[in-house]
Amino acid sequence: MAGTVIIFDFDKTIIDCDSDNWVIDELGATQLFEALLPSMPWNSLMDRMMMELHAQGKTIDDIAEVLKRAPLDRHVASAIKYAYALGCDLRIVSDANFFFIETILKHHGLIGCFTEINTNPSYIDDKGRLRIVPYHDFTKSSHGCPLCPPNMCKSKIVERIRAGEKKRVIYLGDGKGDYCPSLRLGEGDFVMPRKNYPLWDLIQNNPGLLKAEVHEWSNGEEQEKVLLHLISLSEFVVSNGAVATPQLLSVDCKMNSMPAKPHEPLPKILPVPM
């Protein structure tokens, strides 16, 4: 399982909403957000909105409380814990920001399952305002990818993760920004697009452009089923071409953090004849 890297988008993939919109809407700043959106990049606007909210008397704690209420499907939480317990390497690549993601993952007891969180950095300034900084500083240079927003090309991050040892990647996402990294994955990798969301639409428009195998999902329950299925599949083929047995599932793992019994049985997987 150590040979499997699972890369998660965050908004509408791990949580069932967009964390930026969630905070703006819950704190009553939707009108201002929509008025400013045509004039600035999304990421810069979020930084601006955090300052506006602070000026209106909203504190970091107010923002954190709202984030803790963001919907996160229990099946998604259980899939993450299970994949981690099996020894998979879980990572986040997200265009949200570190404070939002960290607050939500800590609240749900999931933060320890992830090796790294790649997202727009955030910090609290001396006035107590949450500041959000672009992951890629586009004022200095462009990342050069025409598909992606100026502050982040997820492909650059995914390529760094894949550099070095050959690992099988399972990539989960929903948005336009997840298309670029999906195009870069190779044979033996998997993409899990959320059905009827922009990533899925883009893939449907020209399925031949992807080398990775595509497995769609619609909700948390399906995401869990499909992900656990793909994890067990990847156990059958080891890098040297030998066929592993399902018993490996219970060997190499950090079983102490694994639930005694998943709330649903793992899908039965039959080895594919080679």
Ligand SMILES: [Mg+2]
């Ligand atoms: Mg997303």
Ligand SMILES: [Zn+2]
């Ligand atoms: Zn890109």
